[in-house]
Amino acid sequence: MNAVRDVCVIGLGLIGGSVLRAADAAGRTVWGATKSTSDAASAVGDGYDVTTDVAAALRRAAAADAVVVLAVPLPAVPAVLHDVAEHAPHCLLTDVTSVKVPVRDAVRDVTPDATYVGGHPMAGRSVSGWPAAEAGLFEDAAWVVAVEPGTDLGAWREVAMLALDVGARVVPLGPGEHDESVARISHLPHLLAAVLASVGDTGGPVASALMAGSFADGTRVAGSPPGLVRAMTEGNRAALLPVLDEALGALGAARGSLASTGGLAATIEAGHDATRRIARRRATEGTTVSVTLSAPQAREALLGVGARGGRITAFDGDVAVAVVP
Amino acid sequence: MNAVRDVCVIGLGLIGGSVLRAADAAGRTVWGATKSTSDAASAVGDGYDVTTDVAAALRRAAAADAVVVLAVPLPAVPAVLHDVAEHAPHCLLTDVTSVKVPVRDAVRDVTPDATYVGGHPMAGRSVSGWPAAEAGLFEDAAWVVAVEPGTDLGAWREVAMLALDVGARVVPLGPGEHDESVARISHLPHLLAAVLASVGDTGGPVASALMAGSFADGTRVAGSPPGLVRAMTEGNRAALLPVLDEALGALGAARGSLASTGGLAATIEAGHDATRRIARRRATEGTTVSVTLSAPQAREALLGVGARGGRITAFDGDVAVAVVP
Numbered sequence: 001m002n003a004v005r006d007v008c009v010i011g012l013g014l015i016g017g018s019v020l021r022a023a024d025a026a027g028r029t030v031w032g033a034t035k036s037t038s039d040a041a042s043a044v045g046d047g048y049d050v051t052t053d054v055a056a057a058l059r060r061a062a063a064a065d066a067v068v069v070l071a072v073p074l075p076a077v078p079a080v081l082h083d084v085a086e087h088a089p090h091c092l093l094t095d096v097t098s099v100k101v102p103v104r105d106a107v108r109d110v111t112p113d114a115t116y117v118g119g120h121p122m123a124g125r126s127v128s129g130w131p132a133a134e135a136g137l138f139e140d141a142a143w144v145v146a147v148e149p150g151t152d153l154g155a156w157r158e159v160a161m162l163a164l165d166v167g168a169r170v171v172p173l174g175p176g177e178h179d180e181s182v183a184r185i186s187h188l189p190h191l192l193a194a195v196l197a198s199v200g201d202t203g204g205p206v207a208s209a210l211m212a213g214s215f216a217d218g219t220r221v222a223g224s225p226p227g228l229v230r231a232m233t234e235g236n237r238a239a240l241l242p243v244l245d246e247a248l249g250a251l252g253a254a255r256g257s258l259a260s261t262g263g264l265a266a267t268i269e270a271g272h273d274a275t276r277r278i279a280r281r282r283a284t285e286g287t288t289v290s291v292t293l294s295a296p297q298a299r300e301a302l303l304g305v306g307a308r309g310g311r312i313t314a315f316d317g318d319v320a321v322a323v324v325p
Numbered sequence: 326m327n328a329v330r331d332v333c334v335i336g337l338g339l340i341g342g343s344v345l346r347a348a349d350a351a352g353r354t355v356w357g358a359t360k361s362t363s364d365a366a367s368a369v370g371d372g373y374d375v376t377t378d379v380a381a382a383l384r385r386a387a388a389a390d391a392v393v394v395l396a397v398p399l400p401a402v403p404a405v406l407h408d409v410a411e412h413a414p415h416c417l418l419t420d421v422t423s424v425k426v427p428v429r430d431a432v433r434d435v436t437p438d439a440t441y442v443g444g445h446p447m448a449g450r451s452v453s454g455w456p457a458a459e460a461g462l463f464e465d466a467a468w469v470v471a472v473e474p475g476t477d478l479g480a481w482r483e484v485a486m487l488a489l490d491v492g493a494r495v496v497p498l499g500p501g502e503h504d505e506s507v508a509r510i511s512h513l514p515h516l517l518a519a520v521l522a523s524v525g526d527t528g529g530p531v532a533s534a535l536m537a538g539s540f541a542d543g544t545r546v547a548g549s550p551p552g553l554v555r556a557m558t559e560g561n562r563a564a565l566l567p568v569l570d571e572a573l574g575a576l577g578a579a580r581g582s583l584a585s586t587g588g589l590a591a592t593i594e595a596g597h598d599a600t601r602r603i604a605r606r607r608a609t610e611g612t613t614v615s616v617t618l619s620a621p622q623a624r625e626a627l628l629g630v631g632a633r634g635g636r637i638t639a640f641d642g643d644v645a646v647a648v649v650p
Contacts, residue, residue: 122536122537124537124538144535171534171535173531181528181535184527184532185528185532185536185539186535188524189540190539191576191589191592191593192521192543192576193539194595194597195575195576195579195592196596197596197597197599198575198595198596199509199571199575200509200510200513200599201602201603202509203505203506203509203510204634205606205632205634206506206632207506207510208607209606209631209636210447210496210503210510210511211447211603211607212449212511213450214449214511214518214546215511215514217543217546218514218518218543219596221539222596222599222600223597223600226590226593229589229593230588230589230590230593233583233589234583234589237583240583241583241584243524244576244579244580244583247520247524248576248577248580250520251517254520255566255569258558258562258565258566258569262559263559264516264555264558264559267519267520267523268515270522271518271521271522271523271544271547272519272522272547272551274519274522274526275522275526275544276548278522278526278533281530281534282534308530309529309533311534325530
C-alpha cells in the first residue's frame, strides 16, 4: 500500500481537471489524458503533463501502479473502460461519474481484472471544461466512495485518501443508495430547473422583466451544459423515475388542493418543515466514530457511517476517523 | 399634483418597512402603522414615526393628503381597507401586495371613493419583519404600477414617482397580466422549491449529507415564512392554476419520455434554451421611449411599454421616460 500513489486522470473537464490540479497541489505525481485537443492544449499550457493519447497515459499508469481516475461523462465510460482493459487491466480504478450502479456494471463487464472502487464528488458547477477546473473545487465537499460486499478495503482506503488529499470528506455508501440519493438532491433539481425555465420563458418579455431572486435561484442550474445534464439524469433512469413520481405526486396534490379548497398549506408547510429538518441535520456537530478497516464487519461499519449521514475526515493508519451527526 | 407628497405606510414588515425607510431616505415625510407591537417598537427605536394605531395614521394621511401604502399580507387587506374607508376614504391609495386583481376588486368593494393605483415591487427575501427592512431593498428592482382603463394618470404618476424615489424601475402592466406573470416567475418557483425540499428530506440523512449547489439553490425560498408564501400563492389561485398545469405537463412529459425512451433531451434542451432567451432579454440595453401622460391613448402607450418588457426610469414633467428592450 503506497500512501502517495501516483494519479492518472482520464478526462479533463471541470471535475477531472480539478482532480488533476488538486492532486498535484497535494503533492502527488499526476498526469492525464483527454480527447479534447483544446483542453489538452490548455492544460499543457498551464504546466500539466497532459496528452490526447489515452493509451499512453494508461500504459504509464500500469507501469507506475498509479490510481486511474475516470472523469469522462457517463456515455463515454464504456469506450474508456475498453482502453483500460487493454492498457492497464490490473490497475486500481476509480471514477467521478454521477451514477454508480451503471458504472459498476460496466466495469464488471469490460475490465473485470481491475480493482475498482467507485467514487463521486458532490461538487458541480454550471461551467465546464478544463478552463473552469480549480484545485479548491472539492474543499469540504462530500465525496462518495462506494462500498460493496466484495470491496477490497485496502483499495478503498487508497481512493478515500485521494478524496481527502484534495480537500473532500468521504461518504461511504452502497452504489444503489448513492444513485437514489443523487436522484433526489441533484437530478430532480436539474429537471425542476429546466421546467421552471421553460414556464418562465413562456411568459415572454413581461415575465422576464419581473424575474427576481426566486426565479434566478430556481433556474440557475438550467444553464448547465445540456449534454452533461442529460448524461447524468438519463444515466440514472432507474433511480430517477420513482423520485420523479414523488415530485409529480406532490405537485399534483398541490394543484388538486388549490383547485378544490384553494389551500396550499400542506405543500408549503411540508416544504418549510423539510428545509428546517435538513438544516438541522447539516448543522449537527456530530460525534467522532472510528472504523478499523482490518476488523471484521468493517464494510458494514463504513456503510453504517454513511447511512447516518457521516463523513470520514482522516485516516490514522488503517483506522478511518468519521464524524457522524 | 404634489411631487413630494407625504407617505403613510400601513404594515411594516420587510416590504412596508423598507418603503418607509427608503421614502424617508429619499426626503419624503413618512409615518406608518403596524398591528405588530414588536415591529412598532423596533421602528420607533430606529427613530421612525410609527404607531400601532392604524386609524390615527390614516386620519393624518387624510389631513395631509398623503399617499397611503398598504403593505399588509393579502389576507389582512380587506380589514385595512375598511379602516381606509372609515378614516381616509378619499386618499390616494396604493399597495405592495403580490397579486393585483384580488386587491383591485377588494378596493372597489370596500373603499370605492379612494383613488387607487395598484403596485408590486419585485423584491422578496426569505427574511421578514421590520428588522429585515432596508432602504436599499428596491434599488434597480422592477416595481409594477398597474394601469387599467379607468386609471387616473395623475395619480398613477404619483405612485410611479414613489417607486422611482426609492430606487426602483416602474413596469406598467394590467392587473391580470401582472398576476399571470408573477404566477410564472414567483409563485411557481415557491411551490417547486417546497416540493423539492420535501423530496430531498424524504431521502433522510444520506441525501442531506450529499446536498450541494443545485439543491441549495432550488430550495432556498422554501425557507420563507409559510404564512407569506401561502398568502401570495393562494391569493393568486386563478392565475396560478393554469401555470401549475403547464409545469405538471412539462414534468409529466419528462417522466414519460424517461420511462419510454430513456431520453430527457426535450426537457433539458428546452430549459437550457429558455435560460438563454431570458438572459438575452434581460441583457438587452434597450431603446428610450417617451410617453406623454396627457396625450390621447397614454394608457395604451404605457401598457405597450410594459408588454415589451420595458421599464420607466424617470419623469420629465408629465412625460414618462422608459427603456424598452
